[in-house]
Amino acid sequence: MKKLKRKDRTRAKVSKKFNWKTHHDELAWFKGEKINAAYNAVTRHALSDHANKPALYWENDRGKAKTLTFSELEKLSNKFANVLKKLQIKKGERVFIFLPKVPETYISFLGILKTGAIAGTLFQAFGYAALEDRLKNSGAKYLITSSELVGRVDKVKKNLPKLKKIILIDKIKVKKNEISYSKEMAKASDEFKVKPMKPEDPAFMLYTSGTTGKPKGVIHKHGAILQQHLTAKKVLDLKENDIYWCTADPGWVTGIAYGILGNWSNGVSSLVYEGKFSPDKWYSLIKKYKVKVWYTAPTAIRMLMRSGVKLPKKYNLKSLRYLCSVGEPLNPEAIRWGRKAFGLSFHDTWWQTETGAICIANQPTLKMKVGSMGKPFLGVKAAVLNDKGKEVLNHAGDLVLKPGWPSMMKEIWRNEKKYKSYFKKGWYYSGDKALQDQEGYFWFIGRADDIIKTRGERVGPFEVESALIEHPGIAEAAVIGKPDALLGEIIKAFVVLAKDYKPSKNFTEEIKKFVKKRLAGHAYPKEIEIRKDLPKTRSGKIVRRFLKAQELGLTMGDTSTLEKE
Ligand code: WT7
Secondary structure: OOOOOHHHHHHHHHHHHOOHHHHHHHOOOEOOOEEOHHHHHHHHHHOOOOOOOEEEEEEEOOOOEEEEEHHHHHHHHHHHHHHHHHOOOOOOOEEEEEOOOOHHHHHHHHHHHHHOOEEEEEOOOEOHHHHHHHHHHHOOOEEEEOOOOHHHHHOOHHHOOOOOEEEEOOOOOOOOOEEEHHHHHHHOOOOOOOOOEOOOOEEEEEEEOOOOOOOEEEEEEHHHHHHHHHHHHHOOOOOOOOEEEEOOOOOOHHHHHHHHHHHHHOOOEEEEEEOOOOHHHHHHHHHHHOOOEEEEOHHHHHHHHHOOOHHHHHOOOOOOOEEEEEOOOOOHHHHHHHHHHHOOOEEEEEOOHHHOOOOEEOOOOOOOOOOOOEEEOOOOOEEEEOOOOOEOOOOOEEEEEOOOOOOOOOEEOOOHHHHHHOEEOOEEEEEEEEEEOOOOOEEEEEEOOOOEEEOOEEEOHHHHHHHHHOOOOEEEEEEEEEEEOOOEEEEEEEEEEOOOOOOOOOHHHHHHHHHHHHOEOOOOOOEEEEOOOOOEOOOOOEOHHHHHHHHOOOOOOOOHHHHHO
């Protein structure tokens, strides 16, 4: 074995000795080893000399801004918890949030956790079919949303018998089955006894896409905050007096784990910007709020790159100290550009909705290898396995983790079979292909399945295909991710038209709109190609990877594999 450098030797020693339990005292616990993630994120700071420190700096693109201190956030989330208590919410019941990045999203999320109910988040771009799938599968009892978004839920409400009430954040006069948020909040007490939970009790859930079937509900535990807290501190390098900006939306896991829980657990003032992306706006926010730590995604970095290296120089961005990225491969060009634009490197972090927190990263204590995702976080054991399940170095294989990290998903909501399918011979299979080099650095190669990553957002081809074949003109559909220099991948659909169907001139535009309305503003096919037929196995399953190989101009390989499937 090659001799390890001194820094690596120290790391190896620390890693051997590492035990999650020794870090328990960084969190607040109730009697009997009980915990509540929301108590850790806000209550304990509101009870400390941080009470009057800003927790949330919020601003939108329509000139509105608001600052909430830890104490204010505590009181408001207590009020929301009391609103739910009055509605007789019980531990483990699901309350969903379908809102943009407004303060109410953060207040209600924390309030839900305080009661012991499970908080579910829905990305604001979701269309009615996507909402129906998620609200039906979760059996959500209450939904909090706005008058702008509620129409999409109303459309499918008749299919959601478990949904008792809809709480509207911006309405005083409400219909039957609706509740006015402001009216109830005004009446509610700002004191609430946070419910002590077992570390393995569910706290929040998120729907995420696989290759087949409808999206799955990934359940996360209150105890996950241990890893969210430690990685926010040791990977994102958050320090007590930092101003921190996580650009992710709480509709996705990053926006929860590092936009609510891990960051606030460290008592750090956090910026939230609700509005359209624009390089000028982003830079002006960093300048205005003196952002020190910035956690964003490769697509956003590439969009900033397009507006040039001169633009950031026009702003005083000297406050920036540490930059991180997640969600898709961070190209070396993006790191090099960051160095020119900000004099700092973006640090890649790898994890998934299912892992609940960062697992592999370019940590502050590591020498960075540009293009690599870095090394596993202390206490996380990662490996690359070959087809026989043997650990390999310097060879592409399956990226796997040893189960036992604190933020690992608890279950897939009411789908034990799916949950079990992640595990084989004592390993958690991420579904990613990677390579581990001799020095223990991990290099991302690609997905092992057909999951699409567009703008860093995960889209299941099955969901898009299901929406496409709802259209009367489409008989069959197959969807792939096509590499794109800016967005990582774009969604491309291959469709077979229904018999005797004559597409109009605007067919492509019509189909895009059709999918957007049902599914989501971000999950529609940018390219649509009409085909006579689609490649299938003998049993009639469409083989997406053949379409992808064709699209990429690769050889089709041995077609006999088609016959065997
Ligand atoms: C998939 C998980 C949890 C963060 C947001 C994404 C891809 C994630 C990286 C990275 C290359 C990455 C993987 C992974 N991915 N981070 N640093 N480099 N690819 O969560 O939506 O559940 O997606 O995103 O393919 O499996 P997600």
